Amino acid sequence: MRGAIIVAAGTGERFGRTDGKQMAPLAGGPMLAHTLRAFEECAAVDTIVVVCHPDSVEECRELVVRAVDALKVAAIVPGGPTRRSSVAAGLAVLPRECGIVAVHDGARPLIEPGTIESAFGLLESSSVDGVVVGHPVVDTLKMTGPDARIAATVDRSGLWVAQTPQVFRTDALKRAHARAEESGREATDDAALVEDDGGAVVMLRGPRWNLKVTVPEDLEVAEALLSRRAGKGGPQ
16 A cells, blocks of 8 residues: 655744645645645555644645545644654554555645656665655755855755655655654655665656745745646646
């Protein structure tokens, strides 16, 4: 069985919403609804756990899960104070039969079923512990000091931008989270925890427009891309 954990428990401080950004309106519905719909429609996903802001569990159930008619959602649980603790809350209720699990940011509403399926496929056809969707860095990178003065230009060869979904063998992800909890280790993504635990993780090239909505301006970009997808079959 393949599972998915959609993490949407952030406070939305940079976005300017005290209840989290997952319920921000986007293309006729809450942003989280677009994210959930992609996983609901993906044939490779058997079950879904949604981790949301502690104050938004019922709102998520009514305005997102029921609105999407998401029959694959097995649980809606409140998240913790950190990203790691929120993913751990999702793992705790994931059905035991799930040998593989995808972790995805609820604030990446442009994800498509095909990308999710490709990530599952790569993991299942290899011996690695995890697969991270992303793309190679194309911009020039600069390292600066406290005064913003450039100290060095960073060689971008071999550098990737890590996105989600990130797909893992469930036992490897659970083991990495358990050790991180014991040591107090936090990370900005789950791949870092699996890497620290000695797991092998590879990158899978995905679409650059799989952006994460972080500030209000990102919502405008997501709205434009969703409109284009609806009218022309997807971003070009």
